[in-house]
């Protein structure tokens with residue numbers, strides 16, 4: 585059956601990427617993902633049409649204008665050069681849609697991809713580009729969690745049960761499975777529009793210990809939350825019937841983030857409003873979790889120079905009082921340049937602080953009243969009031985600063 589071909593391609597691409605690019609722990613991670621996906625080849629009874637992978641998805645890639653860097657030709661040679669040819673898989677019985685998730689993953693997650701008829705929508709170009717951004721970030725999230733479960737499997741803080749009998753590992757296992765469901769949901773929606781999924785990046789940087797994990801989990805989840813807020817605003821104008829699944833994902837991500845915050849001894853929710861991010865800001869934060877060279881498909885969004893904070897470093901537990909200044913290295917800018925940090929926080933307009941540079945070290949005050957995570961971007965202008973406007977004039981950033 586046609587779906588078999590494209591599913592095998594996915595599996596082979598994963599196996600191929602696991603063979604060559606990734607360091608050992610990530611190789612295991614990629615192998616584990618391949619196993620998960622492989623299990624999806626088993627036909628499973630499902631009424632959901634969201635999940636059907638169509639061979640036309642693969643064919644459509646080459647001609648899609650939204651997919652500038654998808655090259656199906658790069659997937660096929662990789663797969664065939666490093667994997668034995670797959671035997672033809674058994675044909676799923678008619679009327680049984682193939683699924684991208686194993687039953688075990690859905691069980692761990694607390695449920696699978698939504699059933700029922702697909703949302704009625706024409707999938708605007710805006711929706712498709714937004715779903716690809718969400719797909720890319722969910723892919724990095726799920727890889728990040730799977731990698732942490734692997735690399736921290738001997739870490740006592742991560743694995744010891746707390747008073748409720750559950751360890752951080754137990755909860756992260758469920759969250760990792762939920763990310764796979766989110767990813768499959770987005771990919772199912774993309775496939776309804778005959779668009780391919782954004783393939784996962786192979787090399788996700790490992791975490792060193794539980795505090796490092798909690799800090800990064802808070803950050804990557806906040807990036808996902810931030811961009812989904814923005815995507816929802818955008819889809820409200822073009823594809824209102826797509827708001828349902830995405831808004832359900834948004835609140836689930838917020839619950840996950842509350843867990844990471846609390847595990848780091850923070851209040852579950854630091855602010856009355858979560859902080860919306862531009863696609864480009866969220867994309868650049870997500871990219872900081874991976875080796876971009878290991879991403880088979882980058883998005884058609886700018887990759888910004890990083891804003892390298894020397895203080896404060898982003899840790900799992902917020903300081904008792906919020907930081908009052910940041911310092912960062914300022915290469916390539918002159919001390920006479922007039923520079924500013926634009927601060928993105930909650931639903932407020934951008935606020936700015938002056939940058940002073942001395943001996944290559946730059947300092948900026950943190951404006952009063954920022955809570956949760958604030959995102960800082962280096963800029964020469966102070967006129968933008970929205971995160972989109974700030975993104976357009978960002979010289980370096982965004983850098984995340986944990987306020988509370």
Ligand SMILES: *[C@@H]1O[C@H](CO)[C@@H](O)[C@H](O)[C@H]1NC(C)=O
Nearest residue numbers: 739740741742743744745746
């Ligand atoms: C984890 O549990 C083991 C066995 O009960 C105990 O010896 C160890 O001190 C605990 N470590 C942490 C960090 O909780």
Ligand SMILES: *[C@@H]1O[C@H](CO)[C@@H](O)[C@H](O)[C@H]1NC(C)=O
Nearest residue numbers: 748749750751753754755757
């Ligand atoms: C937590 O994870 C351990 C190790 O995988 C497992 O044995 C245990 O059943 C899990 N506990 C809960 C409450 O899920």
Ligand SMILES: *[C@@H]1O[C@H](CO)[C@@H](O)[C@H](O)[C@H]1NC(C)=O
Nearest residue numbers: 638640641706707776777778
């Ligand atoms: C997807 O492709 C199928 C088969 O070519 C076609 O029938 C369908 O209309 C396409 N859907 C969209 C949203 O383009």
Ligand SMILES: *[C@@H]1O[C@H](CO)[C@@H](O)[C@H](O)[C@H]1NC(C)=O
Nearest residue numbers: 889890891892913914915980
């Ligand atoms: C941040 O560090 C990177 C790598 O060292 C460097 O290439 C980049 O120029 C730095 N960014 C700024 C704004 O100094």
Ligand SMILES: *[C@@H]1O[C@H](CO)[C@@H](O)[C@H](O)[C@H]1NC(C)=O
Nearest residue numbers: 922924936937938939949951
């Ligand atoms: C930034 O510097 C300008 C002078 O260049 C000064 O007028 C302004 O008050 C400063 N802003 C802050 C927040 O310190």
Ligand SMILES: *[C@@H]1O[C@H](CO)[C@@H](O)[C@H](O)[C@H]1NC(C)=O
Nearest residue numbers: 968970971972973974975976
């Ligand atoms: C940012 O740049 C894009 C692309 O040039 C433009 O469409 C958009 O209007 C700009 N946004 C703002 C707020 O300036």
